[in-house]
Amino acid sequence: MKKKPLTLLIGSVTYTVLPITQEDIDGNFAGRTDNARCQIRVDSRLPATNQSHVAFHEMVHGVSAQYDLHLHEHKVALLSTGLLQVIRDNPDLFRAMTTEKFHL
Numbered sequence: 319m320k321k322k323p324l325t326l327l328i329g330s331v332t333y334t335v336l337p338i339t340q341e342d343i344d345g346n347f348a349g350r351t352d353n354a355r356c357q358i359r360v361d362s363r364l365p366a367t368n369q370s371h372v373a374f375h376e377m378v379h380g381v382s383a384q385y386d387l388h389l390h391e392h393k394v395a396l397l398s399t400g401l402l403q404v405i406r407d408n409p410d411l412f413r414a415m416t417t418e419k420f421h422l
């Protein structure tokens with residue numbers, strides 16, 4: 319049975335998360351966000367942890383596009399690395415925040 323592709327909702331736009339294309343491989347990209355096609359592509363040959371980092375980085379590109387932030391590559395790289403570290407190092411807090419169980 320064919321695996322259902324992952325999707326990611328950013329604002330009102332649903333992105334499909336797919337493996338990178340041969341063109342991206344040839345262009346030496348680990349990931350790519352195509353806002354016109356609503357696709358995020360990630361190099362599936364990378365180790366799983368690296369794939370999730372690349373996907374998160376591409377998600378920040380998508381957020382930048384959908385929320386008109388105009389973030390340049392360097393800012394996307396720093397913001398995605400920082401946010402992913404905070405989320406990974408605080409799983410209980412983020413579980414509470416995303417399930418409306420956050421009470422002080």
Ligand SMILES: [Zn+2]
Nearest residue numbers: 375379391394
């Ligand atoms: Zn980037």
